[in-house]
Amino acid sequence: MEKPEKTRERLYLIDGYALIYRAFFALISRPLVSSRGENTSAAFGVARFLIKIIDQHQPDYLGMVFDAGDSERVEMYPQYKATREKMPDELALSIPRIRQLVEAFRIPVLELQGYEADDVIGTLAGKAVDAGLEAVIVSGDKDFYQLIRPHVCLLNPGRGGPTAVEEEWVDERNAHERLGVAPKHVVDYLGLIGDSSDNVPGVSGIGPKTAIQLIEQYGSIEDIIAHTAEIKSKRAREALEAFADSARLSRRLVTIREDLAVDLDTEALRVREPDRVALKDLFLDLEFNTLAREFAAAHPTAPADAGDGAEAAPNRLAGDYRLLSTTEEVHALVAQAREAGRFAVDTETDSKDPMRATLCGISIGVVVGEAFYLPFRHRTRGPDQGELLGDATPDADAGVRNLPDLHSPEMQPLLDLLEDETIEKVGQNLKYDFLVFRREGIDLRGIAFDTMVASYILEPGRREHGMDSLALQHLDHRTITYEEVAGKGKAQIPFAEVELETACNYAAEDADITLRLADKFGPEMQALELDHLFRDVELPLVHVLAEMEYNGIRIDEPFFARMSEELRATQSQLEREIYAEAGEEFNIGSTPQLREILFGKLGLPVIKKTKTGASTDVDVLQALAAQGHRLPTLLMQYRQVDKLRGTYVDALPLMVNPETGRIHTSFNQTVAATGRLSSTDPNLQNIPIRTEMGAEIRRGFIPAEGNVFVSADYSQIELRILAHYSGDEAFVTAFRSGADIHRQTAALIFEVPVESVTKEMRDRAKTVNFGIIYGQGPFSLAQQLGISQAEAKAFIEAYFERFPGVRRYLDEQIELARTRGYVETLTGRRRYIPEIQSRNWNVRAFGERAATNAPIQGSSADLIKIAMIRIQNDIAAGMVPAKMLLQVHDELLFETPIGTEDAVREFVRERMEGAATLNVPLKVAGGVGSSWFETK
């Protein structure tokens, strides 16, 4: 039916939740998920619909109607809507978004506490007609047919996409025909047949056909009941005799009220220009880029507000940033912070490495929009550009007004504040500040919020969690960058030499932004139930990691010097042999030159290609060596030696901290998308062990005088997690029996008794076991095992046949990632997988592997983190004299006084094995030694 002819101004009343549900479920099998993991299906559908309504229908008045609170129908009939499933979480989370959208469109929201949208719509439609308007009810719900009359019609919105449905008008002309009864009898009709979605009972035994017939014959439900005895059909008659009251109740339940106490405020409902800026921001935030473009094209900015640039450029947030220069001011600030019980803190220093940095100032923010900078060690350069005029004392330089020394009695209240556990500290990367303070002899306590960690919990796949990027995205604010105040490259000056007012603006802004971000991230984490992970795992871990970094690890420098000489000699020898074999000298480290030698000059076959040409990696060299060529073998040896020397033996001694004589790595808590840690400067999580020559390097890591190392590593933690999650019977049984899991696996997939499993069978089973965790396919398994692809395929099939629970579990994770956009670990840590929605097979397959691997790798990370926190707590409480030094994903390394090693081993084992209770036991293996090498 085409659109009814327009004779009056039109008011469109949109049934809000009907629209939202429809939009959400239209995309249920392929939901829209933003890169931050937000399910945006409903918001998208609603936005697109509103644009369409406004552009194509050009309503004169428009309102969005929502249910609010429990309906009076529940009092009438407690089971009303009781069979409805709870709103899916993803949808519930997008309701606030949709309200923002509606607001940005400047469409009034109409709701009345205690009433359903239907009743508000019924009332307003009536009032609209009285006011000389025409009411268009936008909904697909048949209940609304009862409201149809002159100047009231129904618009059932269509649907785009693959299963497109045309929009549909229902008015006086076609209502009767569509439902089989006239609008005035809709309540009788629905009262008889009931409504399963609202759990309205109706009359059991009477369906649409009978209902229509009865209504045609007798009229309303009361009339029908009055004539029950005359009804010919025995079934219908008996049904009515039994359920007459149910029919009356049902009729009342489906009757839409038209008499609520709401006014029709036509002026408020008149369609207005949308708030373009807000809408554009929302669209970008929701990643509706196409919609944003289309909307911008259809609604060009009026000349009046074009070109002022306010829309495009991020704001500069207004902040009152002040430099403190007197003790009294500091005391007042301390009092204010104590009063508030919470403040943001940030340190300014002269190095990115907290183990080498010197503190030069502190910024503090207590309330949003206000922050202070406390300079302690600023100085200026003299006119001759070299002589330092200022130092730590305020009098030394007239140009700089430092506060009294941080450790002077006047500043004691500030130090007390920092060390007061009851006053909450908010910061960005507080591990850094903690270490800087610690080296000043200040123990920063009360770490309550870290915005960098919070951002990581909310968006673990995000590239960077730096403040500049977070402020830009979340606060639409461009921060002052370090380069802007200190310069860059060669011209960069130490922060201590930055002019004070400039330093203050930079530093205080950081504290202010931190506070604003914390206020935003806190509720977001709560909404996603990530609070436990944040409060009980990641936040306590900040301390633990800081402690480990502070501890550092000792190396045997003469050992590295000797090893470097030996490797260098080996390398020269190999170099000569390589040149001889190649027939010329060239740069072995240059891939292009090596390519030319191997595939050009010597004409060896190209095995594998990279983006830029033939690959020369170890797989290729191995294959070429297997063909009987000598050069590839030499190259592999050369590369191994070169790598060990360049990356480890020569590099590590340069990292020794002159102050402590030890190497202090940095454990990054916000890098790995799965929840793992990473280690940098230097990376101590990839110290060689797999080859004999490489493992020698570990002899150079030694405990402090009078100490030994204790190492403890989880045995097959990832496979145990897989067993736990999948609940696979064979798998779980194997682990519970305490037997060798790879041997057990081999017995099952090769169908032989455990005693007959050969070493080769076990090795293959082990490879398959690990391959499964990563989603390895037949192609790569075949390559790895040196077997045919068909054989590899048979292995994988045999595996899943023996472990059907594993297959089921992996499929489940893929399905979860597809439908809700993310997978999660034991602690609820999420990993969003937008790739799984890709139309590109390759990208999608990657997403599927990530979806199966992330819960396993991530849960393993969860467990060791929990263990680390408990261990460090007990170490701090003095239970053992050990120091935790390193974490290498499933392994922890400790340093402890000689004689305490057995106790420490047991202490650590107990806490690691007790980190969680799974379906299968957790097992920890340990070792003791006077070098890292010996702990194996």
Add this chain to the structure above:
DNA sequence: GATCTCACG
């Protein structure tokens, strides 16, 4: 800064 290679779990 991008690319390649290779070290670890």
Add this chain to the structure above:
DNA sequence: GACGTACGTGAGATCC
């Protein structure tokens, strides 16, 4: 039927 083919990291060397 082809696609391209195992997850997660960091560092050093070379090239452009």
